[in-house]
Amino acid sequence: MTKTPIRGPCSDFNFYSKIMPNITALHMRHIRKVFPGVVALDDVSFDLKAGEVHVLLGENGAGKSTLVKILSGAIQKTDGEIVLFDNPVEIDSPKQAQKLGIGIIYQELNLVPSLTAAENIFLGRERTNSVGLIEKHTLLSSAQHILSSIGLQIDCDQPVRSFGIAQRQMIEVAKALSLDARILIMDEPTSALSETEIKQLFGVIRKLREKGVAIIYISHRLQEIFEIGDRVTVLRDGKLVGTRMVYETSQAELVKMMVNRELKEQYPRHRTDRGEEILRVEKLNRKGALRDISFSLHRGEILGISGLLGSGRTELARALFGADRIDSGEIVIKGKCRKINSPRTAVKLGLGFLTEDRKSQGLVLSLSVKDNITLSSLDLFSRLGVISNKREEREAKSFIEQLRIKTPSNHQKVLNLSGGNQQKVVLAKWLSRKADIFIFDEPTRGIDVGSKVEIYQLMNQLTAEGVAIIMISSELPEVLGMSDRILIMYQHTIVCELKSEEATQERVMRYALGAA
Amino acid sequence: MKKELLIQNSRQLGTFVGLIVVTAVFWILSPYFLTISNLMNIAEQASINAVIAVGMTFVIIAAGIDLSVGSIVALSGVVLAGALQASLPVPVAILLGLGVGALCGLSNGLLISFGRLPPFIATLGMMSVARGIALFYIDGRPVSGFSAEFRSLATGEIARIPSPVIIMIVLYILAHCILHWTKLGRYTYAIGGNEEAANLSGINTRMIKTTIYALCGMLSGLAAVLLTARLNSAQPIAGLMYELDAIAAVVIGGTSLLGGEGTISGTLIGVLIMGILRNGLNLVGVSSFTQQVVIGSVIILAVLIDMAVRKDRTILLAKGIIK
Ligand SMILES: Nc1ncnc2c1ncn2[C@@H]1O[C@H](COP(=O)(O)OP(=O)(O)OP(=O)(O)O)[C@@H](O)[C@H]1O
Ligand SMILES: [Mg+2]
Numbered sequence: 001m002t003k004t005p006i007r008g009p010c011s012d013f014n015f016y017s018k019i020m021p022n023i024t025a026l027h028m029r030h031i032r033k034v035f036p037g038v039v040a041l042d043d044v045s046f047d048l049k050a051g052e053v054h055v056l057l058g059e060n061g062a063g064k065s066t067l068v069k070i071l072s073g074a075i076q077k078t079d080g081e082i083v084l085f086d087n088p089v090e091i092d093s094p095k096q097a098q099k100l101g102i103g104i105i106y107q108e109l110n111l112v113p114s115l116t117a118a119e120n121i122f123l124g125r126e127r128t129n130s131v132g133l134i135e136k137h138t139l140l141s142s143a144q145h146i147l148s149s150i151g152l153q154i155d156c157d158q159p160v161r162s163f164g165i166a167q168r169q170m171i172e173v174a175k176a177l178s179l180d181a182r183i184l185i186m187d188e189p190t191s192a193l194s195e196t197e198i199k200q201l202f203g204v205i206r207k208l209r210e211k212g213v214a215i216i217y218i219s220h221r222l223q224e225i226f227e228i229g230d231r232v233t234v235l236r237d238g239k240l241v242g243t244r245m246v247y248e249t250s251q252a253e254l255v256k257m258m259v260n261r262e263l264k265e266q267y268p269r270h271r272t273d274r275g276e277e278i279l280r281v282e283k284l285n286r287k288g289a290l291r292d293i294s295f296s297l298h299r300g301e302i303l304g305i306s307g308l309l310g311s312g313r314t315e316l317a318r319a320l321f322g323a324d325r326i327d328s329g330e331i332v333i334k335g336k337c338r339k340i341n342s343p344r345t346a347v348k349l350g351l352g353f354l355t356e357d358r359k360s361q362g363l364v365l366s367l368s369v370k371d372n373i374t375l376s377s378l379d380l381f382s383r384l385g386v387i388s389n390k391r392e393e394r395e396a397k398s399f400i401e402q403l404r405i406k407t408p409s410n411h412q413k414v415l416n417l418s419g420g421n422q423q424k425v426v427l428a429k430w431l432s433r434k435a436d437i438f439i440f441d442e443p444t445r446g447i448d449v450g451s452k453v454e455i456y457q458l459m460n461q462l463t464a465e466g467v468a469i470i471m472i473s474s475e476l477p478e479v480l481g482m483s484d485r486i487l488i489m490y491q492h493t494i495v496c497e498l499k500s501e502e503a504t505q506e507r508v509m510r511y512a513l514g515a516a
Numbered sequence: 517m518k519k520e521l522l523i524q525n526s527r528q529l530g531t532f533v534g535l536i537v538v539t540a541v542f543w544i545l546s547p548y549f550l551t552i553s554n555l556m557n558i559a560e561q562a563s564i565n566a567v568i569a570v571g572m573t574f575v576i577i578a579a580g581i582d583l584s585v586g587s588i589v590a591l592s593g594v595v596l597a598g599a600l601q602a603s604l605p606v607p608v609a610i611l612l613g614l615g616v617g618a619l620c621g622l623s624n625g626l627l628i629s630f631g632r633l634p635p636f637i638a639t640l641g642m643m644s645v646a647r648g649i650a651l652f653y654i655d656g657r658p659v660s661g662f663s664a665e666f667r668s669l670a671t672g673e674i675a676r677i678p679s680p681v682i683i684m685i686v687l688y689i690l691a692h693c694i695l696h697w698t699k700l701g702r703y704t705y706a707i708g709g710n711e712e713a714a715n716l717s718g719i720n721t722r723m724i725k726t727t728i729y730a731l732c733g734m735l736s737g738l739a740a741v742l743l744t745a746r747l748n749s750a751q752p753i754a755g756l757m758y759e760l761d762a763i764a765a766v767v768i769g770g771t772s773l774l775g776g777e778g779t780i781s782g783t784l785i786g787v788l789i790m791g792i793l794r795n796g797l798n799l800v801g802v803s804s805f806t807q808q809v810v811i812g813s814v815i816i817l818a819v820l821i822d823m824a825v826r827k828d829r830t831i832l833l834a835k836g837i838i839k
Contacts, residue, residue: 323716347718361716364709366776375706376717378699385698429717 023085025050025183025214026071031080033066033238035416037408040066041077042238048183051212053205055225055246058235059258059448060420061406064218065107067235068185071216072104073097084183103181105172107188107218107419107446108359109165117156117163118143121175146174151200165192165357165442166309166474173201177208184208185216188419190224191445192356194308194474195509202228220420220448221475222251234258259450267481268453270460274484275299277335278468279437281320284329289315291493293329297437299466302459304483306476307512312492313472314356317439320470321353322346333437347376352435354426356442356472362426365415369407370396372414372425377432399428402458404451419446427455431462438462441472456482476505490514531770531785534818538789542796549799556678562791563680564746566784567739568762569769570691571621571732573783576766577695578728579708579775580635584624584642585736585762589755591650592617592740597659597750606666613744614737620646621733625726643759650752660749670745680742687735692780704728708775764815765790789814 026048033041284293322340355361596613627638695701769786771778
């Protein structure tokens with residue numbers, strides 16, 4: 001069989017979608033992928049129709065990202081066959097995947113922080129004028145156009161560095177859309193988005209689907225599958241478990257297929273008696289980020305913080321942790337007024353801060369799993385600056401077991417772990433620190449349903465020991481299910497505090513949208 | 517499992533093969549090359565670059581660069597020489613030399629971590645400042661003629677091994693241990709790999725960075741001590757282009773200029789390759805002008821090969837040819 005790549009991005013795109021609405025866009029047959037020490041995919045076959053949203057589901061490390069990375073040319077398969085619109089193809093580079101009309105949003109965001117949003121969106125595809133200069137004006141206006149189509153109101157002439165992770169995720173979406181791809185892959189595009197943005201995104205996806213774009217969609221948020229998916233394929237340990245039509249299946253069946261066991265309660269919060277006050281914040285202000293923030297936190301409590309993108313949740317966490325300066329206000333920890341001017345001071349005072357963006361702020365990707373787990377707690381494993389290797393190894397091993405981090409060994413570079421497993425490593429890093437006050441910003445981002453429950457149980461255990469947790473999450477059911485109290489932020493300030501009994505999805509959303 | 521280890525260390529293996537190749541080439545070209553006395557000679561000559569390269573390894577792993585090492589060698593050298601001439605006790609003079617180096621490094625570190633200057637700029641400035649002060653300090657003239665006690669640092673031997681070589685060996689063992697078994701070492705890798713994550717983990721990144729540059733400066737001071745003792749003279753123009761040799765050794769040894777990765781043993785091999793090249797080219801009678809061209813080319817070639825090897829490896833891995 002001769003293998004000829006198809007040329008031209010979407011010249012014949014409408015032809016396919018209109019004349020043959022039920023055409024198979026993509027066939028992946030018997031795909032196998034081997035990494036050193038890991039079989040990531042083993043004989044996986046998968047097909048995708050034009051105009052469908054095909055969901056890929058599976059536990060952390062099941063092989064979802066690996067499968068789509070093979071399609072996008074980021075990695076090469078060990079074995080197997082890819083057929084695109086009836087033409088066998090070899091995809092050996094991202095550039096070629098683009099030429100074939102395959103667009104992807106990677107799980108780990110891949111924007112250049114120093115470039116502007118517009119520059120990122122058109123990176124490598126800038127239109128130039130006759131003397132080879134980039135037409136900045138066109139660039140900006142086309143970027144703005146795409147961004148407004150997904151409902152993101154930002155100044156796209158600002159460097160990406162200045163945006164939060166949710167905005168970055170939307171910029172990635174815009175980038176993928178600008179490709180005009182006929183196969184669009186989204187690897188956990190909603191992991192940091194809240195309801196409003198997700199609604200926008202789904203609107204865009206529905207439009208694309210009508211146009212006949214074939215979409216592969218990866219997510220750990222099961223309810224999304226029923227909202228947007230047409231078919232769903234489940235992977236487990238690199239093997240294909242099965243494919244179902246979404247209207248024929250149920251959450252319970254999918255979970256069973258994923259983890260091979262029944263899952264009990266999804267939010268197993270054991271409330272503990274509220275202890276003494278451990279943190280009090282009074283009239284915290286930071287220009288352009290925080291306005292008159294006051295609240296208190298008690299031992300044994302999980303305090304949820306909810307709010308839209310840009311409402312100031314992460315800014316609050318960063319200010320508490322000394323990562324950003326505050327203009328005015330008081331932070332009282334265990335009864336003493338404290339000045340926190342660096343993360344180091346915060347850690348010394350018993351705080352821990354799990355950042356929302358694991359890749360740029362949480363992990364040192366070039367270091368091993370073990371080194372990352374003990375990064376913030378190294379002083380507990382060393383004396384006079386010398387590290388006790390044995391104790392360090394033991395600590396890392398115990399977390400790998402406890403959180404079921406999927407890695408061939410302690411010494412694997414974190415870079416090589418799957419997204420969800422990387423997230424578990426960040427979590428382990430802070431659990432190992434044994435802080436009194438944890439600030440968790442999107443703690444379960446990218447973590448599968450089964451492991452989530454285990455992490456919630458760990459939180460229960462922590463609060464039972466008298467630890468206090470501030471949990472920021474854009475996943476409303478998580479906030480509602482796990483928090484004892486919920487603070488709702490809107491435009492850089494706290495607009496409302498709800499007890500868990502009185503909080504409902506609708507109420508929280510109403511306040512988050514700014515209703516009085 | 518063994519295979520995996522091999523692949524993980526293949527970069528270092530490559531450098532090692534390079535070392536064997538250059539050795540073989542010069543052995544064929546000159547029969548004198550592989551004699552014990554010449555090998556000792558090489559080790560002794562390489563020891564100065566070796567000492568500087570240790571500090572440079574720390575700096576580069578932490579994703580920095582230090583261009584001022586050569587000038588610091590000159591400045592430490594003249595201060596040391598001045599102290600010796602003023603008949604200060606030898607240990608005090610040596611401490612002065614090391615102290616001046618550490619001080620220069622410290623100001624590099626402070627400028628970089630607290631002044632937030634890019635390492636390239638801060639150390640480029642120091643390169644000029646330190647050299648200028650050295651010239652100023654002894655009015656441009658070399659200082660020579662020191663006591664035998666001081667010179668024994670370079671000329672002495674223990675069990676027929678020249679003392680600079682012994683100092684070098686001890687230093688490398690120490691540096692290896694620091695990089696692998698101490699917090700300072702771990703944090704060096706962490707800062708080089710992702711400074712923001714390190715900072716947000718509660719690591720005092722500024723202090724660690726400052727320490728690393730100060731350490732690099734102090735080691736340049738140590739290099740100045742060895743150089744002055746060997747030449748029995750200190751010159752304000754000493755140490756010209758030393759930064760090139762040190763950076764080259766580190767990079768040839770497999771430390772990534774992007775930071776976060778690298779080993780001391782790799783640097784040692786890099787230092788030996790550089791030393792053998794200089795010694796061998798001399799033996800074979802290549803002019804010093806041509807030598808510069810050859811050495812520069814070798815550095816470029818080494819990095820090119822390194823990149824090719826890395827790329828190749830991922831492809832081989834991807835195709836499942838190696839596992
Ligand atoms: N570059 C790599 N080197 C070694 N192993 C790898 C590499 N990339 C992925 N793996 C391994 O392959 C397996 C599958 O990873 P993959 O990223 O596809 O998982 P995933 O299904 O996307 O999980 P998640 O839900 O956590 O994102 C994991 O065990 C992972 O450790
Ligand atoms: Mg993934």
